[in-house]
Amino acid sequence: MAPAPANGAAHRPPPPPAPARAPQEVEDDDVTRGSHQPHWATVPFQVLLVSLVFIAVPGPLLIGFGPGWLLLSTLAVALGTTVYALLSWWNSSFGLRDDHLVVHSGVVRRGSREVPLSRLQAVDVVRPLLMQILGLAELRIELAGGDASCVRLRYLSRRTAERLRASLLAHAAGLSGTTPEAPEWPLYRLPFGLLLGALAFRLPVLGAFVLFLVLMVAGISSGEPGVLGAAVPLLLGLMQGFIGPLLRYTDFYASRSPDGLRLRYGIFQARMQTVPPGRVQAVQIVEPLLWRALGVARVDANVAGYVGERQMDSSTLLPVVPRGVAYALVGEVFPGADAARVALRPARRGGSAHDALGLDDRLFVSRRGLLCRVTEIVPLARVQSIRLTAGPISRRRGVADVDADTPPGPIRARAVGRDLAEARRVVDAVAERGHAARTTTAGPERWATRGEGRGPVS
Incomplete structure (x- = not known):
C-alpha cells in the first residue's frame, strides 16, 4: 500500500459507517459498565501451559521411574493447577469507574488497584500464538510512573480486549467510554519482500552469513567437527538478527487515527500497539x-x-x-x-x-x-x-x-x-x-x- 500524504488538507473520504449490531450484542460487548472477569478459557489455558512445562522440565527425570509415575505426577500437577486457576479466575475482575480502571486480583493475598486513565501512556493488545488459537488476548496498559506502572489484563477475549482498549483511549482523551472507536487511515504497509531484503542487506548479517558458509565448507572439506562447532554461534546470531525481526515484523501495518498512531505486526505474537498523541x-x-x-x-x-x-x-x-x-x-x-x-x-x-x-x-x-x-x-x-x-x-x-x-x-x-x-x-x-x-x-x-x-x- 502506498504511503498516505503526510501533510496538507484532509482530502480523505469519510470512514465507512460501523455496521449495526443487535442490542444483545452491544450489551454483551459493553465493558464500560459493571465488573468483568477474564475469559473462562483462562483456566484450561493455564492448566495446559503448566502441564506442558512440567512434562518438559522434570518429566525426563520422572520417566526413569516408569511411565506411570510420570502420568500420576502430571495428573496431580494438572489438578492442583486447575484448583488454583479456578480460584484465581473467580477472584479476578476489572471495570471502569468514572475516570479510573479498577482491577482486583489475587488468591491468597488479594489486591485492588485503581488506575487514573488521565495518566495513560500507551495501550497494546498482545496475542501470542497459543492465545491466537484459543481466541484470547492480553491487554497491556502503560502508565506514567516507572517500571511497576504497567497493568496487564491477561486472557481476555479478543473482542473484549479491543473494545476495552478503545474505551480506555476514549477516557484518556476526555471522552465518554462509550464513544465509538476512532476511525483510522492507512499510513504504511510493509511489503514482505522489502522486509526480507532489508534485513538481509545489512553488513553484520551479510558478514556473518559469509563467515558461516566459509566455516561450513572448511569443516566439511577437512573433516574437522570442531570447525563445524564454531559455526553454531554464528548460526544462532543469524537467527537472532534475521529470523527474529522477520517473524516479529511480518504483516506490519501502520495507520493514523485521532487517538494516536496504531501499529499492527507479528505472526507468532500478533500485536496491536496504540501510541496516543503527545x-x-x-x-x-x-x-x-x-x-x-x-x-x-x-x-x-x-x-x-x-x-x-x-x-x-x-x-x-x-x-x-x-x-x-x-x-x-x-x-x-x-x-x-x-x-x-x-x-x-x-x-x-x-x-x-x-x-x-x-x-x-x-x-x-x-x-x-x-x-x-x-x-x-x-x-x-x-x-x-x-x-x-x-x-x-x-x-x-x-x-x-x-x-x-x-x-x-x-x-x-x-x-x-x-x-x-x-x-x-x-x-x-x-x-x-x-x-x-x-x-x-x-x-x-x-x-x-x-x-x-x-x-x-x-
Missing part, C-alpha cells in the same frame, strides 16, 4: 550504509510510559520504510514540525564530517555516523534539559558537546565537536525556545476535549 518524546531515523542505497530507513522513538525492557521492545515505530515516509511520520507525531527542512550544520572541529546539528523554532536535530547514519529529532517542548559538556582538552581546543535530554529510551540526542561559542548559543536558544514551546503547547492529557487540540490526523 506520548512520543523523541524520534531517530536510522539509515545503515547498505540501506541508503535502497533509500529506506528505520524509525525508532522514545515513548513515554515504556521503561526498561519494554521501552526497547516497543521503541520501533517503522522497521523498514522509505526515507520520505520516515520524515513524514515525524510530522505526524510532532504536528507542525518538518524535520526535513531543518538545515544541518556540520561540526567545524572536534567531530567527523558526518556529525551535524540543526535547530529551528520547533526541533533540535542532530546527525552522526558513517557506516550507520542516525538522525535524532527532539521537539523543543519535550527537551527536559539541555547540557553543554567540555573536558579540559576540549576546552583548550575550543570545542564542546551539546546534549538534549529526553525521557528514557534508545535515543540520546547529542551533537559532538561543536565550536564552543556556537554550543553556548545553541544551549541558550534551546532553553529560550523550549520554554516558549512548553507554555504554548498543552500536555497530552485529554487531547480530544481541548479547543486547541489536534483534530483528525491528515
